[in-house]
Structures are given as structure tokens and as C-alpha cells.
Amino acid sequence: MAVHAGTLTVTAIDSHGLPVGDAVVTIDRANPLAAANTHYIDQKGETFIPYVEVMHPGDSVVFRNSDHTRHHVYSFSPIGAFQFILSPGESSAPVVLDRSGIIAVGCNIHDHMIAYLVVTADQAQLTTGQGQARFDGLPAGRYTVKLWHPQLAPGRPPMSATVDVPAEGAAPALPIALRLLPDPRSVVDREHLDY
Known part of the structure; x- marks a missing residue:
């Protein structure tokens, strides 16, 4: 068959x-994946990399600090609250995320740093x-x-x-148009400008 x-x-x-x-x-x-995975969010150039990470319930996340400055990584999300102070070269303990939802992650020292963890039980892909x-x-x-x-x-x-x-071949390509707000990572940090 x-x-x-x-x-x-x-x-x-x-x-x-x-x-x-x-x-x-x-x-x-x-x-379709049953096994839990560990995802890594790095901090380089005072930026979380990647900006968005797709995860599934039961997966865990580890935060690394590849910068030359300290970071205070945190989330107040009800589905995954945590905080870590990470010196250069350090990594956090793994955080297991068991519930679906979206978690905003920030740095308490560098306000322009933001990332998102999207936890879903559905099949998911990140656009290229x-x-x-x-x-x-x-x-x-x-x-x-x-x-x-x-x-x-x-x-x-x-x-x-x-x-x-269809049973075989490709469905017609599905374009979805988005009305986006400005990228919050590019907001000017006026506190550190020389003016």
C-alpha cells in the first residue's frame, strides 16, 4: 500500500x-517528536540568539552568556518564570517548560535585550x-x-x-500578510547616549 x-x-x-x-x-x-529536547539561547553582542525559539512541552532551555559583560536573564511568564544572573562564560541550569504558551525573556541589565520562547504541542516551524x-x-x-x-x-x-x-504533491503556497510594529530590539538607549 x-x-x-x-x-x-x-x-x-x-x-x-x-x-x-x-x-x-x-x-x-x-x-510527531516524542523525545524532549534541550534548546540553547546564547547572549552575544548584548543580543539573545535566537530571537525566537520554538519548543514543545517537556523541552528545556539553557541560557549561555558569550558576552564580556554580566546579564540578568528573567521571565515573569506564568508558564515559565525564572531568573539567572550570568557572568561571562556561564550557563544557566536547564529550565523545563511543561505548558504551552509564549514566554517573553529579557535582561534586567540591558533593556533592549528580548527573546521569545514559543511552547506548542502542535507541529511548528520558524520562518526563514x-x-x-x-x-x-x-x-x-x-x-x-x-x-x-x-x-x-x-x-x-x-x-x-x-x-x-492534497494526498500527493504540494498545496498552493499560502501567503500571510502581517502588519508589524517596530522591532523593539532597535530602540535607541538614550540613557547611554552622549548628549
């Missing part, structure tokens, strides 16, 4: 038609710099696609659409 599988490609674009990276695209199918997320090997059927990005207006639900994936 032949196994049929389809492909779904989602493209995130901004209001000017430019590709949007770091958008989390989920489809309403359970994550070309704004694309691709799901292969999908059974035929109708899927609900949701897209979230940190620069969407807060308090609003993720963008969503439905798409039919």
Missing part, C-alpha cells in the same frame, strides 16, 4: 510585501529570512494554519487561515 504525503509552504510577508523571518507557523497536528516555513509529509486533509510574530500588536490572536493539503 502506497503512503501519500503532501507539502505545505507558508510565506510570511509584511505590509510592503517583504519577507518576514522569525514568525512561528503552527498547523493543527500534534508534534525568506519568510518561508515548509511542512513535508503531511497526510491529506484540511489544516488550520496559525502564524505569530513578536512584532504583531499585543493582545490579538495569531493570524490564521485554512488550507487543503
